Amino acid sequence: MTNWPRMNLAAGPVEVPERTRRDLSKPVLYHYDPAFKEEFAHTSDLLKQVFRTNYDVVIMQGEAILGLEAAAASLIQPGDKVLNLVSGVFGKWFEFFIDKFGGETIELAVGYDDAIDPEDVRKALNANPGVKYLSVVHSETPSGTHNPVREIGNIAREFGVLTMVDTVSGLGSELLSPEEWGLDVAIAGPQKCLGGTPGLSLMSISPAAWEAMEKHANPLRGSFLSILDWKDAWLENNRFPYTPSVSEMYALESTLTQTLEEGVERVAWRHQTIAKACREGVKALGLELWPVREEIAAGCVTAVKMPDGLTDEQIRGTMRHRYGVMISPGYGDLNGKLFRLGHMGMAAHPTMLASQLAILERSLKDIGYPVQMGAGVGAAMDAIEGWDDAA
């Protein structure tokens, strides 16, 4: 049997705090027990605070992909023009949903090491009258890049275009605001920067998005993919469309409580600070960052170009097998081209970053790659000068 890792520094699901694991083990309640309904309502309220929104929030009971597909299924009607922004694997994947629900995809794409320029979005919307929706990935986890969703959302709003935003790994890594950023349906996951467990879709829905779902020629109801079912049942009648994942809701309540105790601002700052320090460490080791410009590097993971002549199995394999440290590979089209250092949730901390970089250095040396031991850790620790957990 394979030994378990000592550290899970993957691109999600991530390691969760002991407190979350304890809360996950609370007794399983009947979902119509008043105590559970209270928990559910409280958790929804916490989610609004973490999203920093007054829009309705919906917690769909499945991994964030459910929320992404539900958004497409609930909004898109056959023939609707959807401007799909593609800067990575998840952006490209969304086209599949657009096709599936009969939409017409207009693609605006850049290389998977780049980010979308908002001015190109404006040009695309000018060149394509009648676009109804825009879909974009906030933080492209597989590429370690992020898109300027605030600017993009505001341009979409100028054109009266509704947005579907995959912020699965964005929420918690940046301070976002659905109202100010023009996010009509925003979908996040607990298992990325919030440092929670996988299994739920966290959604914020604007009034305009609700209206579009209601006005759909064939409004999606009576389906696991239906967001309207959650509105009709939970938001309006304090009922559930079906049994929620009771234990996952305990974990989410715990995760969101911990996020708010620390402060959403602090959580975002912690991710950005550690991401920056990680990049300094990578550069000091003579390795190359995958994103074309550092300004577009994500807060959730740091993608590093695979050095010439080395394989994924050499780097990640050595880290995992010899030292029990799990990091993520390149995903989809990016497989073998990069590896990703993880700093989401608990991993966004100097302790975890130092050990991760130290094990990376040791592993590079093991496989014969020239590396000055301590250079990466040193540069990263230099970069976090002033850090104070108690501040």
Ligand SMILES: *Cc1c(COP(=O)(O)O)cnc(C)c1O
């Ligand atoms: C993690 C993630 C998802 C969810 O996808 P899984 O493959 O189920 O983990 C979607 N979008 C982004 C940007 C993500 O990082």
